[in-house]
Amino acid sequence: MLAKDLIKGTLSTIILTLLKEQGRMYGYDITRAVKERSEGKVLLKEGSLYPALHRLLADGLVETEEVMVGKRMRIYYRLTAKGVEQTSVQVNELLSFLDTIQGLILNQNPSWNG
Amino acid sequence: MLAKDLIKGTLSTIILTLLKEQGRMYGYDITRAVKERSEGKVLLKEGSLYPALHRLLADGLVETEEVMVGKRMRIYYRLTAKGVEQTSVQVNELLSFLDTIQGLILNQNPSWNG
DNA sequence: TATTTATACATAGGTTATCTATACATAGAT
DNA sequence: ATCTATGTATAGATAACCTATGTATAAATA
Numbered sequence A, B: 001m002l003a004k005d006l007i008k009g010t011l012s013t014i015i016l017t018l019l020k021e022q023g024r025m026y027g028y029d030i031t032r033a034v035k036e037r038s039e040g041k042v043l044l045k046e047g048s049l050y051p052a053l054h055r056l057l058a059d060g061l062v063e064t065e066e067v068m069v070g071k072r073m074r075i076y077y078r079l080t081a082k083g084v085e086q087t088s089v090q091v092n093e094l095l096s097f098l099d100t101i102q103g104l105i106l107n108q109n110p111s112w113n114g
Numbered sequence C: 001t002a003t004t005t006a007t008a009c010a011t012a013g014g015t016t017a018t019c020t021a022t023a024c025a026t027a028g029a030t
Numbered sequence D: 001a002t003c004t005a006t007g008t009a010t011a012g013a014t015a016a017c018c019t020a021t022g023t024a025t026a027a028a029t030a
Helices: A002-006 A011-022 A027-037 A046-058 A081-106 B002-006 B011-022 B027-037 B046-058 B081-106
Strands: A062-069 A072-079 B062-069 B072-079
Touching: A002 B081, A011 A027, A011 A046, A011 A072, A011 A081, A011 B081, A027 A046, A027 B081, A046 A062, A046 A072, A072 A081, A081 B011, A081 B027, A081 B081, B011 B027, B011 B046, B011 B072, B011 B081, B027 B046, B046 B062, B046 B072, B072 B081
Parallel strands: none
Antiparallel strands: A062 A072, B062 B072
């Protein structure tokens, strides 16, 4: 129940990061990459992924390229210039947040030890 | 917008951790502790905190002690035995998740560098 | 003495991201 | 034949968190 909720707010950043790194990916590709890299801990569902991709598209952070592979369609996504910028912003924000939470949990901030 | 969503799923763990450490705390106390420890980055609102505390109470993870201070009521919260157990579980889960996400973002998992 | 700020708890209602479940379709494996 | 993998899509449910509001005591400050 906890693990399920933790992904919230991090998904778009994960997708953007993968795209920045790989250049272009299609949806199914992303689900496998997330699964592999998280060692099976993060299982991205279609109901989460595709709406997320559509949001990124609507926000102008990614652009698409449709390709027919045999009789099957693939929709490749790649970052726009705006998307590249936003990726940096979100990655910094996310890493900073992870630090903050770790600090809260592990009590690395000495100011409260009184 | 990102930072606002990131807190989701982490709040109960933060509260439980604080209680485990401090022994007992009341609501307003918790908001200040979170603010201080996160250096102002996490501003816990009443509309988030009190429902969260009530959930923990309903789940039997905390118990309360009402104290009058002057004419004002304070409700102290402390962990139950079940709460102590659950705190460990959630902290481990959260730290593991933070590592996973960091790995995804920073690509520390070498298995995908092909 | 009037107003602001801090302390202290509470909840109704809104937002929204994610998940569940379902749908359609190609295609390889067993 | 049937299962599994590949590939995209959406309607509806869930639920956590926030906004806004309410009540009340009390200290500060103008």
